[in-house]
Amino acid sequence: MSAPELVLVLRYRKAVTYGLHVLLGALEQHATGTRYEVRFGETPEATAAHIRDAAPAAARVLVLWSFYSPDAESLARELAEIRGMADAPNVTHLAGGVHATAEPVQTLDAGWDIAAVGEGETTLLSLVDAVGDPTGIAGLAYRDATGTVIRTGRPQRQPLDDFRGFSLRWDRFNALEITRGCVFSCRFCQTPFMFSARFRHRSVTNVRWHVDQMRARGLRDVRFITPTALSYGSQTEEPNLDAVEELLASCKxxxxxxxxVFFGSFPSEIRPEHVSRQALRLVKKYCANNNIIVGAQSGSDRVLDAAKRGHGVEEVKRAARLGIEEGFRINVDMIFGMPGESEKDVADSLGLARDLADLGARIHAHTFMPLPGTPWRDAPPGDVDPETIREVDRLSQRGALYGHWQKQRDHAARLAAAAEAYPRPGRSRTILPQLPRNETPLAAD
Incomplete structure (x- = not known):
């Protein structure tokens, strides 16, 4: 058998397996004249070993990385470590995902050879056809021989049905992406700004094909990836419960x-204004989960308006009450340290957290991170004051609060420092009018 022309080495980490599985699903359907091989680097050492083994015979070794913004700094160090263990002129390191899309120049400066910008399926297939040569392929940023950054634009967005949601050939399965993009465009979220502020849904027929493949292979749990579960089948801000029921009935x-079947629980959530008795009873009828994740984000209507969440605090309270009355354990996402919070805003958020805990809900706590690619990319990092920390700790000791909010404080500081190093023209760090800690806020614009 001839040696492969192209070897794809995946830096295969648990945090990003879903994205890599989707790429493999697209690849296994693709007819190409390139002789290629795929290898999985589950540690830095294994990745380096694959590179050393492949480089002497292959025309090109393409090392595929994917990561979120909070991991960018640590993975840049890992990249340097791997290059120190194994490198050659025909080895190219390519970074994809939301961070590389939002900050391609920062990604290149951190050591990667190419940044993939936007959705990766068609870009990877084109790279395979070209034996890894990036010239003229849409969806990339790289430097030419003079050091000039070449940007090839974003690839065309394709219907989700065009590509498999996981890989049969490589036996790599995951929760199934049923919706990509989001019409709500919350100012702190990367999803709508990477995938567009509209919904693209995988059809029920296509979802069912995936479920049938899972069952045939002995898999028994169906979970979904979606920015807002009850928006399935909708192109507006209103849920389409008929489409949701068709989906869930087919999957069951x-x-x-x-x-x-699990719906509205990890790794997805439900918007509070979408929670209704009818919706909850659909979940109860077809699904196995006894818990639901509700995205609240703040207990201040002023902050919610500034974040363009599209709902208020009362909808959050109502969603929690309805969910608990219908027999669900409710987990509520909240973000502390949002840009421009006043003392009253913080107090309102803590008050909501206590009220929800008294109802029987649990708070999934986060610290605001100024994520690249979002309108709040240039906001200051989340500032959680000592009294807030004490109150959060009290809720945690009650078993009413959980999450990695403390670690996210450190991530937020690093992201803010990186944003300062790569300023965007015309961007201000003042996001929401900052009020003195003892001043009552006016209504948001």
């Missing part, structure tokens, strides 16, 4: 009597 039938 497809996975069989010994299988389970």
């Amino acid at each position: 039938e497809g996975i069989g009597p010994n299988g389970r």
Whole structure:
């Protein structure tokens, strides 16, 4: 058998397996004249070993990385470590994902040879056809021989049905992406600004094909990836419960009597204004989960308006009450340290957290991070004052609060420093009118 022309080495980390599985799903359907091989680097040492083994015979070794913005700094150090263990002129390191899309020049300066910008399926297929040569391929940023950054634009967005949501050939499965993009465009979220501020849904027929494949391979749990679960089938801000029921009924039938369907729980969530008795009873009828994640984000209507969340605090309270009355354990996402918070805004958020905890809900706490690619990219990092920390700790000790909010404080500081090093023209760090800690805020614009 001839040696492969192209070897794809995946830096295969648990945090990003879903994205890599989607790329593999696209690749296994693709007819190409390139002889290629795929290898999985599950540690830096294994990745380096694959590079050393492949480089002497292959025309090119393309090392694929994917990561979120909080991991960018640590993975840049890992990249340097791997280059120190294994490198050659025909080895190219390519970074994809939301961070590389939002900050391609920063990504190149951190040591990667190429940044993939936008959705990666068609870009990877084109790279495979070209044996890894980036010239003329849409969706990339790289430097030419003179050091000039070449940007090739974003690839065309394709219907989700065009590509598989996981890989049969490489036996790599994951929660199934049923919606990409989001019409709500919250100012702190990367999703709508990478995938567009509209919904693209995988069809029920296509979802069912995936579920049938899972069942045939002995898999029994169906989970979904979506920015807002009850928006499935909708192109507006209103839920489409008929489409949701069609989806859930098909999945329940497809996975069989010994299988389970999970909806509105990890790794997705439900918007509070979408929670209704009808919706909750659909979940109860077809699904196995007894918990639901509700995205609240703040207990201040002023902050919610500034973040363009599209709902208020009352909708959050109502969603929690309805969910608990219908027998669900409610987990509520909240972000502390949002830009421009006043003392009253903080007090309102803590008050909401206590009220929800008294109802029986749990708070999933986060610290605001100024994520690249979002309108709040240039905001200051989340500032959680000592009294807030004490109150959060008290809720945690009650078992009413959990999350990695403390670690996110450190991530937020690093992201803010990186944003200062790569300023965007015309961007201000003043996001929401900052009020003195003892001043009552006016209504948001």
